[in-house]
Amino acid sequence: MPRNKNNGAVALFFTGGTICMTPLAEHRGVVPSGEFKRLVAELEPHVGKVGLKPVLWSDLPSPHMTPDHMFRLAMDVKKTLEDPGIIGAVVVHGTDVLVESAFMADLYVNSTKPVVFTGSMRFYSESGYDGIRNLINAVKACMRPLPPATGVVILMADRFFRVREAAKVNSLNVDAFEAPEAGPVGYVAGEMVLLTRSPACLAGPDRTLFEPAALEPATPLVTCYTGMDGFLIDQVRLAGAKGLVLQGFGAGNIPPGAVDAVMRMVDEEKPVVLTTQCLEGGVWPIYAYPGGGDDLEQKGVILGGRLSGAKARLQLMAALGAGRTLSEIKKIFASE
Incomplete structure (x- = not known):
């Protein structure tokens, strides 16, 4: 897939999640560390000449995200993509409700620029940490953009899924996401982002887009x-x-x-x-x-x-x- 000829920047929204968590003293579990800048510093040498526009949006564990958070995040991504200097957006998110937040963005963001949600299944100091690789590949998808018809996508473990088709199917494995019945729309092979479906096949029916209004919270x-x-x-x-x-x-x-x-x-x-x-x-x-x-x-x-x-x-x-x-x-x- 060709590189995006635009020499602009990729907006990097950090919302929190396992990708930047560290162990809590005297506990078995991990907690948010607030070390987003370290994550950006590790990412920068791997993304070549493309610029990064980091946005420290929040540092919330995934289950703490509410529909209102998701709506406001979608609005902020939408507004950022209106900047002609931005070629795409990567949203770093906890994986528990990553699909829901990405789907919310898919309902509201009508840009032709790529929007990629990613995160990690392993925390920062854990063996086999997958966070940096996922971030690198998510930025690649903006530099060699997926077709606009894919809508918002999820990138985990070298595979891209349309959020409308995606589901988290495993609570622990690094390869935790699937698109039941549909499969991935693309995958990473070395420095390449390869499609598994032609742009014509990806087009299909137009997805539902809503005007920026508000959510009705009383919807159980x-x-x-x-x-x-x-x-x-x-x-x-x-x-x-x-x-x-x-x-x-x-x-x-x-x-x-x-x-x-x-x-x-x-x-x-x-x-x-x-x-x-x-x-x-x-x-x-x-x-x-x-x-x-x-x-x-x-x-x-x-x-x-x-x-x-x-x-x-x-x-x-x-x-x-x-x-x-x-x-x-x-x-x-x-x-x-």
Whole structure:
């Protein structure tokens, strides 16, 4: 893939994560170290003539990131990419919710410049530390840019994934990310960034982009369990939920005891989006028994396609925050 001819800089947003953590005295665990400058200093000799524009955005462990943090991060990345001197953005992030933060950026950042999220699975002083290599390769993707149609990507262990297809599938391994059913869109081979799909194949349907507005925080995610009744769903409705995402079983099916509570949400014209706990396959209107995907769709529940529950929740928060109507929200999810 050719090098970007623009001699500008890559914006490097640091949000925190394992990549810069060190052991806490007298503890087995690690904590944020605040040593972002050392990380940048180690990166600079490896990226050639391209400039770096470091942004110390935060130093948060990944689980401490909230949807509001993710939204503000997306807005800051979007604004930075408007600078003609910036050729792309790398976001350094903890891996636990890296996919969610990257997906939030994918919902709002409409730049043709590359946006790459990365981090590390091992902490700074741990044997086999993967942080610097991931940073180097993420910058390479901005210098030899991935096609704009890929949207926001995740780079881990020499492989690039479209965030809309990506999932963290292992809690410990260095190679912790996959794109179930899709695979990577590119990988690093020496100094090269190679695509596994042609730009035409990457184009596909246009991804949903939202105008910078706000998120609707009252949008819970409820995971179904065997024998579930309507208690939890009624509680979130009575607490003022503006919408709901359900993680069902299989192709999108929920226990029959929860159906009436779902219908009470639907009757109030609050969007209920159905997803699955399965990593592959997505939801489909196959089953017409009470609580089956077809039964729920006929009753007004929105099928979430191949989106995970976490991604569907962020997309619903964005749609509600942007003032999209119920019919518009159904169209948005119909394209997934």
